[in-house]
Amino acid sequence: MKVLVTGGYGFIGSFVAERFFKEGYDVYIIDNRPSGKPEYIDFKHKAYNLSVEDRKCEEIFRTNQFDAVIHLAAQVSVHTSMENPRLDTESNVLGLSNMLSMSGKYGVKKFIFASSAAVYGPIDQCPLPETAPCNPISPYGMNKWVGEIYCRKWEEIYGLESIIFRFSNVYGPRQGTGGDGGVVSAFMEKIVRKEPLTIHGDGNQTRDFIYVQDVADAIYRASYSTITGIYNLSTGKESSINDLVQHLSDLNFSPTIQYQEKRPGDINRSMLDNTLIKKHLDWVPMFDLKEGLQRTVQWHEQRETLNAAAPSVQPKRTSSIHKYIKTIVPYLENLILFLLVAWLTMNEYDASYAYLDFKLIYIIILGMLYGNRQAIIAFALSTGLYVYYQLHNGSDVVSLLYDTDFFFQVSIYLFIALIVGYTIERKTALIRTRETQLATLEEKHSFLSEVYQETRLIKNELQQQIMNNGDSFGKIYAVTKELESLEPDHIFTATVSVVESIMKSSSVTIYTVNSYHSYLRLVAHSKGEQLEAFKSIKVEDTPYLHSVLHEKKLFVNKNLQHGAPLLCAPVVSNGETVAMISLHDMSFEHFTLYYQNLFKVTVDLVSSALSRAYSYVEASSSQRYIQGTSILTTDVFTHILAGKKVAKAKHDIDYVLLQGSGMNAAAGQLSEVVSRSLRETDYVGLDNNGNITVLLSNSSINDASFVLERFAKVGIHLQVMKEDVSYA
Known part of the structure; x- marks a missing residue:
C-alpha cells in the first residue's frame, strides 16, 4: 500500500x-x-x-x-x-x-x-x-x-x-525552535546550552502537551x-509551564528562570x-509528559554532542570581489575604448581613414556589447570629445550653438546610441525570456522523466510479482480464459468456478438484476452444502445493495453484518449494473485489501466478458429467435440447455424443463403469453423434436409447481418432462 x-x-x-x-x-x-x-x-x-x-x-x-x-x-x-x-x-x-x-x-x-x-x-x-x-x-x-x-x-x-x-x-525530538516551534523545544535548546529559561507571565498558564x-x-x-x-x-491533561520546569528539574537539570511580562494574546488555560x-x-x-520530556532531552543532548564533535567549518561567504569585477568591467572597457578613440581623433593618422568617424563606431560597439546604459555613456563621451575637438581646432562655444552641422552630428550620435542600445536590450530581454522558458521546460522535462522512470520501475516490480506470485494477475488471466463464451448463461456458470479458484472460497453467488433494479434473481452459485442462497432478493429490503447497484462500488462487510456477504461487487455492462457477484465466506487471513482488489479485478474481467456476450446476443437476435416471437431456435436452445446440464453437474444448480402437447402448433400466439409468465432468467425454445419447451433456471420441482399454476390460469397446460427429471 x-x-x-x-x-x-x-x-x-x-x-x-x-x-x-x-x-x-x-x-x-x-x-x-x-x-x-x-x-x-x-x-x-x-x-x-x-x-x-x-x-x-x-x-x-x-x-x-x-x-x-x-x-x-x-x-x-x-x-x-x-x-x-x-x-x-x-x-x-x-x-x-x-x-x-x-x-x-x-x-x-x-x-x-x-x-x-x-x-x-x-x-x-x-x-x-x-x-x-x-x-x-x-x-x-x-x-x-x-x-x-x-x-x-x-x-x-x-x-x-x-x-x-x-x-x-x-x-518531541526534531522540533524546531523558530517562530512557534513550541515552548518545550525552546526550553530544550536553552538547557543543553546552559542558558536561562524565559517564562512570559507567572508560569501558571496551562497547555495540553x-x-x-x-x-x-x-x-x-x-x-x-x-x-x-x-x-x-x-x-x-493540563500542565502548567511551571510544571514543565519542575519535570525538567526532576531530570537532573537546574535551569535558571527569568520571568518576563505576559505576551499579548496568550491564553491562560488550554x-x-x-x-x-x-x-x-x-x-x-x-x-506522559515526564517520559516524553526524557526522550526529547536525550535527543537534544545527542545532537549537541554530535555538533560539538563535528569539525568547525566556517560557512562559505559569497565572494563580492567577483561580483564587483563583473560590474565594473563594462565601464573599464568603455573607458579604454574611449581613450583609444580620443587618441585617434586628436592625432594625425593616415588620410585614407579620414572619412571614418571613430566616435560613431565607438558608440555602435559599446551599444552592441552592453546595450542602452553603455551606449548612452559612449554618446555622452563622444559628444564631449567632439566639442573639445571643435574648440581645439579654433571654434568657440557660441559659434557651435549656431552651427547646424554640430547639432546634426550630435543628433546622429544620440540616434545611433538609442537605436543600437534599444535593439540590443530588446534582443537581450528576449534571450533571457527564452532562457527562462527553456529552464522551465528543462525542469518540467526532468520532473516528468523522473516520474516516467519511477513508473517504469513500478511496472517492472509488478511484472516480477506477476511472474512470482501464485495469486497474481497472471493466474487471473489463465483462469478467466474459461469466460471466453458468447452465451451469458455460460459465462455466469463459468464465473462461479473462476471466483472460487481465485478467491479460494466455495461460497459464491451470482444474481442478475431485473430491468427496474428492484429484484435480484439467483442465476448461479457454488455447490457448498453450507451456502444458503435465496432464489430472489428485494433490493429495498437490503441496505448494502444500494452502493453496489446504483453507485457501482465494491461492498466490503467490515462490520460483519449478519445476512450480508463478505464481499459484493457489481457486474457492469454498457454503464448499467446487470448482475451482482457475492462472496459469502473466506478464510480470515484472506480478508485483506489485496484479496479485495483481486476480487474487484476479477469481477471487472467478468463484466468485460459479459458485455461482449450481450453485444453478440443483441447483434444476432434475428438468428436466435423464431421470426416474430421470443422463442429460441433449436440450436440456440440446445446450446443453453447443455450449459445448464454442466452447471448442474459442477455446481448442483437445478433447472426444470416444461412442455405441453400441441404447443408447437401455435408458436406465434403462445410466444407473448409464455414470455410474460416467466422470469428474465428463464427461456422458451424449440427442442430437437420441434416442440416448444420452457426452461426454468435455478428451479426445483417444487418451484415448477407455481409456474405450472400460473400457466394454467391463462389456459396453457404444461408438465415436467419425464426424460429430464434427473436434472430437475
Whole structure:
C-alpha cells in the first residue's frame, strides 16, 4: 500500500512517515523543505521537492495511485501569518485544495488533515470539546478553520473520506525552535546550552502537551479506520509551564528562570477533550509528559554532542570581489575604448581613414556589447570629445550653438546610441525570456522523466510479482480464459468456478438484476452444502445493495453484518449494473485489501466478458429467435440447455424443463403469453423434436409447481418432462 505524506521532512511529518514505513507501506513525500530536514528520514522512500500548491503534483498522483494522503505541509507560524497573511493562505488553503482535488480525482481512500487548536481562539473552557465554537484570532487559525470546511465539503460533494485532527501542543525530538516551534523545544535548546529559561507571565498558564509519537500513532490508526470527521488529538491533561520546569528539574537539570511580562494574546488555560478519539479510534496516548520530556532531552543532548564533535567549518561567504569585477568591467572597457578613440581623433593618422568617424563606431560597439546604459555613456563621451575637438581646432562655444552641422552630428550620435542600445536590450530581454522558458521546460522535462522512470520501475516490480506470485494477475488471466463464451448463461456458470479458484472460497453467488433494479434473481452459485442462497432478493429490503447497484462500488462487510456477504461487487455492462457477484465466506487471513482488489479485478474481467456476450446476443437476435416471437431456435436452445446440464453437474444448480402437447402448433400466439409468465432468467425454445419447451433456471420441482399454476390460469397446460427429471 502507498501513503503520501506532505511535509514529510518536517517535525511531525518525519515521525508519521517513519511509522507508516515500519508498518510496511511504500512512503512518498512532498516537501519543498522550508523547514524540513531530509536527514530525519533514513529509510527507503520517494521524495518530491515541490510545494503542495504546485500543479506538478498531479503527475505524482496520476502515477502512484495512493491509498492514503496525510496532509501535514503548512505554514505553521502564527506570527508569520499575521505579518504575511497571503503567504499563509497560499500554503494552508490553496495547497490543501490542490491536495484534496488530486486525492478525489485519483481515488485516494482516506485523507487526513492536520488542523490546530488555534481554530478555537481565546477560549478558557477546559476541557474543550470538538463542539465548542470556533473563533480564531489569527490568519493561521482562520485558514485552518477554512481547511476543515474544505475537507468536510469535499467528502460531502465528492465522497472523499477525510479525518480532521485538531492538534494540541505537540512536542518531541526534531522540533524546531523558530517562530512557534513550541515552548518545550525552546526550553530544550536553552538547557543543553546552559542558558536561562524565559517564562512570559507567572508560569501558571496551562497547555495540553502531547508527544509526537502519540500523534503519529493516531494518524496511522485513522488511515485504515472507518471514522471520518473532526477530532481533538491531545492527552486531555493540563500542565502548567511551571510544571514543565519542575519535570525538567526532576531530570537532573537546574535551569535558571527569568520571568518576563505576559505576551499579548496568550491564553491562560488550554486543554482539549480527547474523549471522542479514544472512543471511536480505540486510541490512548502512551507517553506522559515526564517520559516524553526524557526522550526529547536525550535527543537534544545527542545532537549537541554530535555538533560539538563535528569539525568547525566556517560557512562559505559569497565572494563580492567577483561580483564587483563583473560590474565594473563594462565601464573599464568603455573607458579604454574611449581613450583609444580620443587618441585617434586628436592625432594625425593616415588620410585614407579620414572619412571614418571613430566616435560613431565607438558608440555602435559599446551599444552592441552592453546595450542602452553603455551606449548612452559612449554618446555622452563622444559628444564631449567632439566639442573639445571643435574648440581645439579654433571654434568657440557660441559659434557651435549656431552651427547646424554640430547639432546634426550630435543628433546622429544620440540616434545611433538609442537605436543600437534599444535593439540590443530588446534582443537581450528576449534571450533571457527564452532562457527562462527553456529552464522551465528543462525542469518540467526532468520532473516528468523522473516520474516516467519511477513508473517504469513500478511496472517492472509488478511484472516480477506477476511472474512470482501464485495469486497474481497472471493466474487471473489463465483462469478467466474459461469466460471466453458468447452465451451469458455460460459465462455466469463459468464465473462461479473462476471466483472460487481465485478467491479460494466455495461460497459464491451470482444474481442478475431485473430491468427496474428492484429484484435480484439467483442465476448461479457454488455447490457448498453450507451456502444458503435465496432464489430472489428485494433490493429495498437490503441496505448494502444500494452502493453496489446504483453507485457501482465494491461492498466490503467490515462490520460483519449478519445476512450480508463478505464481499459484493457489481457486474457492469454498457454503464448499467446487470448482475451482482457475492462472496459469502473466506478464510480470515484472506480478508485483506489485496484479496479485495483481486476480487474487484476479477469481477471487472467478468463484466468485460459479459458485455461482449450481450453485444453478440443483441447483434444476432434475428438468428436466435423464431421470426416474430421470443422463442429460441433449436440450436440456440440446445446450446443453453447443455450449459445448464454442466452447471448442474459442477455446481448442483437445478433447472426444470416444461412442455405441453400441441404447443408447437401455435408458436406465434403462445410466444407473448409464455414470455410474460416467466422470469428474465428463464427461456422458451424449440427442442430437437420441434416442440416448444420452457426452461426454468435455478428451479426445483417444487418451484415448477407455481409456474405450472400460473400457466394454467391463462389456459396453457404444461408438465415436467419425464426424460429430464434427473436434472430437475
